[in-house]
Amino acid sequence: MQQGIVYGLTGESARGNAHTRYHHKPDPLFLNKTKFKSDVSGLKKAQLRQAILETAMEMTSKFTIGMEVEKNQLHRGAVREYEIFCGFEEDGSCGYEAVTHVLPLLPSGVWRTKVYDMMHKAERIIDDRYSPSDRRCGGHITIAVEGLNGVQLNRAIRKNCGIVLALFKKRLNSKYCGSNRRMQDLSETNVNSWGGAYEYRSTQAHHKYQTALVKGKCLEFRVPSRFQSVKQMMRRYELFYEIVNFTINRPNGTHDALLKILKPIVLSMYNGDVDKTDEVIALSKHFRKFIMRGEIHQDIATYLA
Secondary structure, three states, rough: OOOOOOOOOOOOHHHHHHOOOOOOOOOOEEOOEEEEHHOOOOOOOOHHHHHHOOOOOOEEEEEEEEEEEEOOOOOOOOOOOOOOOEEEEEOOOOEEEEEEOOEEEOOOOOOHHHHHHHHOOHHHHHHOOHHHHHHHEEEEEEEEEEEHHHHHHHHHHHHHHHHHHHHHHHHHHOOOOOOOOOOOOOOOOOOOOOOOOOOOOOOOOOOEEEOOEEEEEEEEEOOEEOOOOHHHHHHHHHHHHHHHHHHHOOOOOOHHHHHHHHHHHHHHHHOOOHHHHHHHHHHHHHHHHHHHHHOOOOOOHHHHH
């Protein structure tokens, strides 16, 4: 008998259709609560304290994540409701997009495995073998932390995002995510609503097309590239968990300590290629200096031109 929370389908027909009007898909559900102790069994006391809010009635993940899967085409017959997606809609820059529900962002364990199971069930949407994508497509990732708004989260996490820019460096010149690449706090500055897509030397930025966009209580990373496989989605989930967890629970931790945690994930992203992994780790240090101080090392200059 399966124990713990079971993620199922809602049966709502609108969640299984590709909507032709933008922002007309159904709203996402919050899947970051469970009533079952078995879902967090095996986690250490420190992990529970750091990642879970517990009451007498239920447990809630402190961190959440949502992802957008943009595709040129959706596999024939694969457009239906999935446990992981809130719905589908046409996308002006690529073709179609599938958007996840609000998912718990968790350490390794039973609950995370159930999130991964939802990803595998949606393989025919996520995997390029079935639903193809090209470089026009993106893979936006939105995170949130209990008790922080988007501005506060951006302020806290930007010092740890050199690795994000290093991994998705070729997207930094995209007009859809190339603004405010230093992730500067724009809450008290004037935002240029009509241009500035490539501007990073001033505090002006496009109102939407930023590297990481503050959206209310959330922070949307627009710079990640398209999703091409379930494995890729899993590794990105792990990457953002470690970055968020380190930011919140080790605020005085060193950047080198974070990179040591992230290196095995990056190595898996590159299928064990040590040289590519070392290159990304080295570039992440330069990108961190760029984010924090505006320094442009010669090794990253071409990506910021």
